[in-house]
Amino acid sequence: MKVNLKYFGMVAEVAGVTEELMEVSNDINSEAISELLEEKYSKLNEIDYRLAINECLNNEKVTLNDQDIVAVLPPFSGG
């Protein structure tokens, strides 16, 4: 199945794109998505971020479905 990744702030800079489709295994959960992302973009290890699945930030692990939207959100400090 495929999930739709959306990147923000520093995460988008590290990835070099603001969104992309990623082929993932069918029963993948949010934690495993993080691992995949950090494997693909090693610099993500240095950034704190949260994952929002279908526009909702979950405090627990979530199992993903085909075509889910995963937003990768770093904190912004500027003002």
Add this chain to the structure above:
Amino acid sequence: MNLNKQEINRYSRHIQLDEIGTAGQEKLKQAKVLVIGAGGLGCPVLQYLTAAGVGSIGIVDFDVVEESNLQRQVLFNSNLIGRNKAHAAKEQLEKLNPFVKLIPYPIKLDYSNALSLFEQYNLIVDATDNFESRYLISDAALLSNKPIVFGAIHKFEGQVTVFNHNGGPTYRCLFPKHPKAASIPNCNEVGVVGVLPGIVGTYQANEVLKVLLRIGETLSGKLMLINTLSNSTSTIGINRNEQEIEKVLAQKNLSDQYALSSETSIEEISVAELKKRINQGEYFDFLDVREVHEQPKIEKLSGINLPIQKLKVNNNKILTNNTLISYCQTGIRSKKAIKYLQEEKGFTNILNLQGGIQAWLQYETQEEQMITKIS
């Protein structure tokens, strides 16, 4: 709190709205809002809240207006360069609306003053530019039960939300961990398009009015993301994280330690203290982590100049015969340098110069003024 004739005329476009009316405008007049940070976000927030007739507005900022601020901090102008931002903002805003009580606090918000300051206000606006303040504001607002209207920016992107409102989430529910110090830069380091804080700050002002007036749907529990390059906005739902909230509520007082628990502890020295110790004959080694071109160079603080990027390859040149003082323009980069040197290189006995060269210069100006007054 009744409005006088002149106020009724001034706020007539508000009063015409069914959602506001005279009663709403009176609510605004009664309200007390504390704006922390009179920078990129703080300027538009302050301008719109003053114009809207929020009765009392506190302005917290220890910093001074710099030329490089004027590209985005449109409340200020060239004549105000060098002035404290809280005082300069008050002066400018008074011209906009004489019916608003403006209270400047030219201080740094910290663990000793946050709670007593928050007690005096109904709502807190987080318009700061660093994580330490953001966690401090979140914790202090939770402990004093005040809502926060939050805004943050990065290059061309912004985040806006309302925290701690009607049982909604706090900043720690969104980002429980204090970010790794060096991972997320601020505007002074990476740049920011000037219009962005104008947009984000204006959204914040709008949320403040909605919370005060109890109209519409606020961004409580929702993080609004704005991208000015793609003109896209999205909203992400945030849930309360009871565990994180409990951790904060469990402490009776605020302490640096908790907010910085994921950080190495970094000791700081104030300009006054450093000067005193130098005058007493103590020797220090100095590490200037600013870029080579950054001015001014201070003779009394001369030592090795190693910009933060070069620290990793050249740290063997740093002298450590005496206590090492790490400094930069404002004290932020020098903290990162200390974090790196302590964690990766095992350095001890390093102090961060609080407020950096800016604080040094400000202190010297104050000293001169004192001397002129005396003579």
